[in-house]
Amino acid sequence: MKHDPALSGKLIDGKAIARRLTDHVKAEAEALRERTGKIPGLAVVLVGNDPASEVYVKNKAIQTHRAGMRSFMHMLPETTGQDELLELIDRLNADPQIHGILVQLPLPAQLDPIVVTNAIAPEKDVDGLGEVNAGRLSLGIDGLVPCTPLGCLMLLKETLPDLRGLHAVVIGASNLVGKPMAQLLLKEGCTVSVGHIDTRDPQGLAREGDILVVATGKNGLVRGDWIKPGATVIDVGITRISLPDGKTRLVGDVAFDEAAPIAGHITPVPGGVGPMTIACLLHNTLQAARTVLERPQA
Numbered sequence: 001m002k003h004d005p006a007l008s009g010k011l012i013d014g015k016a017i018a019r020r021l022t023d024h025v026k027a028e029a030e031a032l033r034e035r036t037g038k039i040p041g042l043a044v045v046l047v048g049n050d051p052a053s054e055v056y057v058k059n060k061a062i063q064t065h066r067a068g069m070r071s072f073m074h075m076l077p078e079t080t081g082q083d084e085l086l087e088l089i090d091r092l093n094a095d096p097q098i099h100g101i102l103v104q105l106p107l108p109a110q111l112d113p114i115v116v117t118n119a120i121a122p123e124k125d126v127d128g129l130g131e132v133n134a135g136r137l138s139l140g141i142d143g144l145v146p147c148t149p150l151g152c153l154m155l156l157k158e159t160l161p162d163l164r165g166l167h168a169v170v171i172g173a174s175n176l177v178g179k180p181m182a183q184l185l186l187k188e189g190c191t192v193s194v195g196h197i198d199t200r201d202p203q204g205l206a207r208e209g210d211i212l213v214v215a216t217g218k219n220g221l222v223r224g225d226w227i228k229p230g231a232t233v234i235d236v237g238i239t240r241i242s243l244p245d246g247k248t249r250l251v252g253d254v255a256f257d258e259a260a261p262i263a264g265h266i267t268p269v270p271g272g273v274g275p276m277t278i279a280c281l282l283h284n285t286l287q288a289a290r291t292v293l294e295r296p297q298a
């Protein structure tokens with residue numbers, strides 16, 4: 001998407017920052033291979049044929065190879081039962097070539113995402129969604145952190161070197177983004193507010209944010225008058241909309257054209273948070289591999 005050149009100083013370039021992180025992961029994976037003779041491996045499981053998920057898992061495999069790591073793809077039919085999926089996860093948990101396991105979300109209705117993500121061994125849970133890693137994050141203990149909020153934090157740190165004392169408002173309270181995002185921001189010393197579906201005045205809450213992170217899945221929800229002047233705005237939403245000419249376009253949860261002139265810094269969609277999600281997955285896979293391969297022997 002083309003943006004007004006006057007806004008270029010405000011844009012947080014997720015694509016460039018993700019490329020830098022991926023290059024760093026690649027160099028570190030190579031160094032790990034030299035030290036241990038082992039290559040980090042990531043298994044991605046997709047159940048069903050949701051077209052957006054198919055694109056995401058394909059991109060994950062391409063980026064995994066690009067970072068010098070091994071990719072193992074498991075594409076299962078839409079009708080897969082929970083026991084069958086849990087059996088596959090057990091096999092991946094036991095496979096020493098695999099250091100990270102990710103089950104692409106959303107899952108078909110017959111599968112319980114909480115049970116499925118909890119079946120992944122905590123040291124291979126590169127999505128950070130299981131109860132062990134989620135618990136570690138809420139206690140402020142090191143662990144594997146969910147990729148999208150980790151990417152959002154990295155983007156924030158590019159523009160705001162010290163987050164202490166800032167009021168961060170997170171709109172959306174999902175397990176995948178909103179809740180872990182709030183925990184990460186708390187850990188950074190922000191004063192954190194979380195808005196959700198039942199929040200009475202989300203606009204008033206959003207306007208208090210020096211930092212505003214929006215992850216609702218409702219495209220264009222956040223209008224220009226929701227933004228505190230000068231705020232740093234991170235838009236996690238990605239929705240593909242149809243245009244009158246029959247083409248399609250990706251848009252975020254923030255009405256970009258209204259918000260960008262008011263914000264101090266803002267992420268675009270596409271090219272903001274999305275690329276960071278995959279780069280952070282590679283970062284987490286490297287972290288998971290290092291933890292296992294370089295664990296001090298008793």
Ligand SMILES: Nc1nc2c(c(=O)[nH]1)N[C@@H](CN(C=O)c1ccc(C(=O)N[C@@H](CCC(=O)O)C(=O)O)cc1)CN2
Pocket residue numbers: 055056102103104105106127147148238250269270271272273274275276277278
């Ligand atoms: N198990 C998980 N499932 C899902 C996650 C997740 O972190 N773990 N996140 C999302 C989807 N997602 C990764 O899985 C993801 C979304 C978007 C992008 C991305 O690069 N977006 C690009 C645009 C891509 C396009 O053209 O469609 C961008 O924003 O620039 C990467 C990963 C839900 N499921």
Ligand SMILES: [Mg+2]
Pocket residue numbers: 048050106107108109
């Ligand atoms: Mg489905």
